[in-house]
Amino acid sequence: MKAFLRAILINLLVVYLVDAVYPGFSILHDAKTLITAAVIWLLLNKIVKPIIKLFLLPINLITLNLFSWVVSLITLFLLPLIVSGVKISPYDFPGFNYQGFSVPPFHLNLFLSFLVASSFLNLFHNIIVWIIKKDSD
Numbered sequence: 569m570k571a572f573l574r575a576i577l578i579n580l581l582v583v584y585l586v587d588a589v590y591p592g593f594s595i596l597h598d599a600k601t602l603i604t605a606a607v608i609w610l611l612l613n614k615i616v617k618p619i620i621k622l623f624l625l626p627i628n629l630i631t632l633n634l635f636s637w638v639v640s641l642i643t644l645f646l647l648p649l650i651v652s653g654v655k656i657s658p659y660d661f662p663g664f665n666y667q668g669f670s671v672p673p674f675h676l677n678l679f680l681s682f683l684v685a686s687s688f689l690n691l692f693h694n695i696i697v698w699i700i701k702k703d704s705d
Contacts (some may be wrong), residue, residue, distance in 0.1 A: 578700070579613075580606035582692045590688050592659035592681040601653035608650050609689075612643045637686070644686045656685055 583605050587595045595605055620639050621628070627635045648654045658681050663673035676684060 575610050575614075576603070576606050578693065578696050579609045581696060582606075582689055583609060585692050586685060586688045590659075590685055592657055592676060593685040593688070594655045594657070596653035598653075601651065605647065605651045605654050609643075609647055612646055612650075616646065617643050637683070640686045640690055641682055644682055644689065656681055659684075 580602055583595060584602065586593050587597075595601060617639055620642055621636075624635060624639060644656070648656055656678070658678050659676045661671075661674050661676065664671040
C-alpha cells in the first residue's frame with residue numbers, strides 16, 4: 569500500500585510538472601482531476617503498458633527496441649480518453665532570440681505534441697525516481 573501511494577504521488581508530481589512545462593499538455597487544476605489523472609496514468613503504466621509491449625514485441629525485436637516510444641505514445645493517447653480534464657493539443661512555438669542565438673517559430677501538430685508530452689512524462693518520472701532512490705541510499 570505504501571509503494572502504491574508513493575507511485576501515485578510521483579505520478580501526481582510528474583503530471584503537474586508536465587502541465588507547468590509544456591503548454592500543449594493541459595490538465596484542470598482541481599484535486600479530483602489531478603489525483604484521477606495520476607491514478608489512471610499509474611494503472612496505464614502498470615497494467616496496459618506491459619500488454620501493449622507484449623503485442624509489439626516482434627516489432628521491437630526487429631527494430632532493436634527503437635519502436636518502444638510507440639508504447640508510451642499509446643498509453644498517453646488513452647489518458648485523455650479516460651480522464652476528461654486532461655487535454656493534449658497542438659502547440660505553436662513562438663520562436664526565441666537571445667544574444668544572437670535564434671530559434672525560429674514552428675508548429676507541433678497533434679502527433680508531435682503527444683510525442684513531446686510523452687517524452688516529458690517519461691523524463692520527469694525517471695528523474696524523480698532517480699532522485700528518490702539516490703536519497704534512500
